[in-house]
Amino acid sequence: xxxxxxxxxxxxxxxxxxxxxxxxxxxxxxxxxxxxxxxxxxxxxxxxxxxxxxxxxxxxxxxxxxxxxxxxxxxxxxxxxxxxxxxxxxxxxxxxxxxxxxxxxxxxxxxxxxxxxxxxxxxxxxxxxxxxxxxxxxxxxxxxxxxx
Numbered sequence: 001x002x003x004x005x006x007x008x009x010x011x012x013x014x015x016x017x018x019x020x021x022x023x024x025x026x027x028x029x030x031x032x033x034x035x036x037x038x039x040x041x042x043x044x045x046x047x048x049x050x051x052x053x054x055x056x057x058x059x060x061x062x063x064x065x066x067x068x069x070x071x072x073x074x075x076x077x078x079x080x081x082x083x084x085x086x087x088x089x090x091x092x093x094x095x096x097x098x099x100x101x102x103x104x105x106x107x108x109x110x111x112x113x114x115x116x117x118x119x120x121x122x123x124x125x126x127x128x129x130x131x132x133x134x135x136x137x138x139x140x141x142x143x144x145x146x147x148x
Contacts, residue, residue: 012085026044061084065130079097079099
């Protein structure tokens with residue numbers, strides 16, 4: 001059953017917050033109008049805090065859609081957690097990626113896309129859509145990268 005995209009996004013945020021809590025961290029989902037930050041997280045000692053942006057896919061594929069802001073929103077304490085919900089009876093999968101890696105990947109893959117001819121050999125027209133992919137599972141379940 002496919003759920004509406006806004007609900008999938010909310011589900012992804014709650015799954016990530018639950019997973020962080022399950023691992024002993026304090027996670028707080030931010031208000032809806034907080035730009036580019038979905039979760040604030042800290043360790044139990046409050047000695048390290050981070051911010052997380054969640055991107056959720058309803059299928060188990062490893063490609064998520066971003067926008068051009070992802071190329072510039074870089075911080076040593078900001079991370080993306082890409083969630084693949086999968087089926088209702090399946091556990092979601094999580095790909096945890098530092099923001100500087102997301103920025104690098106999206107910039108490079110978009111530049112490559114712009115250089116590759118489109119249909120009929122025509123040049124692609126630039127647009128704000130970016131994509132992140134983790135086909136080799138380099139970031140699958142890499143909660144350790146958060147440094148909490």
